[in-house]
Amino acid sequence: MNYLSLKTIKKDERLAYKVSLYCIMTTLCAEAGLDNDVIKQYWKKIGIDSTLERLLYVIKNLSTLVCRGPFVVMSYMMIAQSNKGFSRGMWFDSLHSVYMTYVDIIFTNDNHFQSLRDIIPEPLLRRKIQHMSDVKITHHEENIFT
Numbered sequence: 001m002n003y004l005s006l007k008t009i010k011k012d013e014r015l016a017y018k019v020s021l022y023c024i025m026t027t028l029c030a031e032a033g034l035d036n037d038v039i040k041q042y043w044k045k046i047g048i049d050s051t052l053e054r055l056l057y058v059i060k061n062l063s064t065l066v067c068r069g070p071f072v073v074m075s076y077m078m079i080a081q082s083n084k085g086f087s088r089g090m091w092f093d094s095l096h097s098v099y100m101t102y103v104d105i106i107f108t109n110d111n112h113f114q115s116l117r118d119i120i121p122e123p124l125l126r127r128k129i130q131h132m133s134d135v136k137i138t139h140h141e142e143n144i145f146t
Contacts, residue, residue: 012121013067013121015079016072016075016076016079017066017067017072017075018075019074019075019078019079020065020066020067020071020072020074020075021066022075023071023074023075023078023094024055024058024065024066024071025051025055027039027071028054028058028065028071029051029054029055029058030051031043033095034095069101070098070100070101073097073098073100073101073120073125074094074095074097074098075094076097076116076119076120077090077093077094077097077112077113077116078090078094079119080112080115080116080118080119080120081093081094081112081115083115083119084115087112089112090112093110093112093113097113097116100125100128100129103128104128105128105130106128106129106130107130107132107135108129108130108131108132109131109132109133111131113129113131114129114131116129117129117131
């Protein structure tokens with residue numbers, strides 16, 4: 001992604017990319033997550049200590065992270081919650097939303113995930129979020145002898 005491509009994207013996507021870049025800066029570059037051992041090992045292997053140099057490295061070499069994958073999902077969770085006023089659990093909800101990139105379905109009773117489902121533009125990701133109020137749980141007796 002370069003500056004010229006930013007001019008051609010929609011306003012909603014531009015906001016998501018900016019928030020995604022913020023998520024990348026805080027979790028990947030500044031190591032502001034819960035378990036940073038893997039991230040620390042990554043930067044040590046590459047040999048970059050400065051947060052700013054890490055951010056520049058990501059923009060130059062890993063720009064896909066801004067527009068695809070877990071950081072984008074995090075950004076949409078933050079945007080969904082900011083539309084209704086910030087929640088104390090927004091950061092943790094955004095960290096949990098990363099799972100959507102790696103699982104087939106998320107069953108949740110958290111209304112913030114329902115809000116995420118309402119705004120996320122990717123249909124595949126929307127289908128992954130199943131709020132428990134939308135799920136019908138049934139029980140069928142099984143007779144193994146018939």
